[in-house]
Amino acid sequence: MRFAFTDEQLALRQGAEEVLEGTCTPADIRAIYDSGDVAQGRSDLRWSALNDLGVLSLLAGEDVGGLGFGDVELVGVLESGGAVCLPEAVAIHAGVAVPLLQSLGAPLASRLSEIIAGGSAISVGGVDSDLSGPVVRWFDGEAHAERVEGVSRAAFFLLASANDDGVLVSFVPREHCVIERTPSLDITRDLGTVTWTPTPPTTIASGDDAVVLIDEIASRSAFVAAAELCGVVDAMVTETALYTKDRQQFGSPIGSFQSIKHLVANVRVGLEFARPAVYRAAWSFATQDDRRHHDAALAKALASELGLLAASTCLQVHGGIGYTWEHDLQFSLKRCWALASAHGDAATQRARAMVLGLSN
């Protein structure tokens, strides 16, 4: 039993933090917010910097050109991305698509290898979460996946759908999809609806194999969102605590008032207890532990609840200035609200965790 990171894992996280510090500044995020264009704010530069660092293919085997690391190495990188409200859907690409394509073995190895070599992006869609587990939309001819992240950059899509013959998972090149961007509160997440026609050549799993794969998609999506949430909450509560030192009212910094202290402390307490659950989920995915679906649900339940608490608290503590478009707090608030409900909200995931953990 050892529940801690190694120095190498911490160094990897620090490497990602340094790259993001240089390439993902509040000014970059603001460029996207002000233009509505996700290609703004040095998106290409950032994507290739993360690619050069190996982050995008961290979980891919060395045989296909990846680093051959596991989720315990990845989780710190995901938190770092959350902390800067990273616009690119790195978490979905690196934490969901790459490991699952890798898990399918030989038939997809050469394609994964090409994608990694080319630094292309893969997005994932078609799976929602419910108390009973993943939910996939039924299709007739054309299939649709809503709220797919990072649609503008994606060169490939990993998509789930269902019809009379059962569920299936497709791996579809961008040119075979119709993509319609969907306006959303957090503009930087670049959401869209993907429409495609499932065909035998694009089907990578059907029947029981597809059920298993869809389960993995749902749990991995929840896990990576939970990690991002911890990152954004950590950054937001740290910034908010600093703000309470600077902002003076009644002749004192507002952070000296207990009413303010206790609000902010609640967020810090929540973070203290959500993070270990996220790290435990990372280990469960890395080792393919049977508990991984439970652990992903637990992590997302705690992180979603924390995200909502953090957003409302930090906004309240900032007061009027936090409610403005000019203040950078809005980036974190909107990321929290979006991630809290994406891939299973707190109530859904905590019920799922309880049922998986306690029913026999």
Added chain:
Amino acid sequence: MDFTFSEDEQAFRAEAAQWLSANIPAPGSLGSLDTKEGFEKHRAFERLMFENHWSVVSWPEEFGGRDVGIIEWLIFEEEYYKAGGPKRVSQNGIFLLAPTLFDFGTDAQRARFLPPMASGDEIWCQGWSEPDSGSDLASLRSSATRVDGGWTLNGQKTWASRGAFAEWCFGLFRSDPEQERHRGLTYFLIDMESEGITRRPIAQLDGETGFAEIFFDDVFVPDAQVLGDVGQGWAVAMATAGSERGLSLRSPARFSEAVKRLYELLIEREGEPSAPLTRLADQTAQAYCNAQAYELQTWWTATSIREGNGVGPEASATKIFWSEMDLHIHQTALEILGPNAALRERDGSLSDWLDGFLFSLAGPIYAGTNQIQRNVVAERLLGMPRK
């Protein structure tokens, strides 16, 4: 990172589980810890544990322990609560004072006090709070005056848990009247049979005398019973709160076992949870997730301690979390029980959930109120200004 247990750890778990399942008394058979009869029954169980080297597994063997590390200690705790072990009557001594004795005590003090503490022969109570010094502990006024060979204590302590029956008391007194606040305090180990001590048991919410007021009228304490240096009492007291074994005040297994019972109660009343969840099923799910989170955070902290890091102000976040979780678990159980929750059962004593609820209400108050803990989290973990 590795969540598997070594062969030694697994063997330790098996041995503990086997002994505990054979020896833990039937639930409820010891009665209430806060009655004289129940207190003595709990004490007898502590002695049985001690004789078999299970009462203080993490202590050195010379004091009755097994000299195992913090991971094994947590394994023991898991098995203890899984087997339905009773509340530990010696907890103030073994969990609060003992770590301080290990850090600040003399060899003679350790040899004198640790074995009877571990066997339950000497039960300790805590003499910190005073009528006018609760959250503001540093304002305490009970005094220690230098005399030949020791000190004379005067004043009044209150909310001393187990104070109605305990044999010994560890307390904080102002030994230098010229000094204020955190300075000029000294930590004493006091025999409750000393001349000049009067104790007045205080009935708690459940009507039982779980704690007491203690009056000191010219009570003599020899020099050998000063813990740490004269005038350094505050540092000694804060170490009690922050030392590595201080983690042990509430081990995670207590809550995960309570949540399992809560889930059974829910299913008994409502059936298996299904979408959309009822309000009570959702509250139960919250309790489940919190207990899981608490367990994981404990392994995280335990690893950090084993690797040589101390327990920092994170301990305040921990205290807030477990005490509010405990309250939430019991409130949910009472809501599931509905109007019957308020009924006394079992030969006039309180039902387990109601008893547990009353106990959990004290959590956010003792060991430093949760408001004080939130100040600590804000100031020391987040760097928010004191003034």
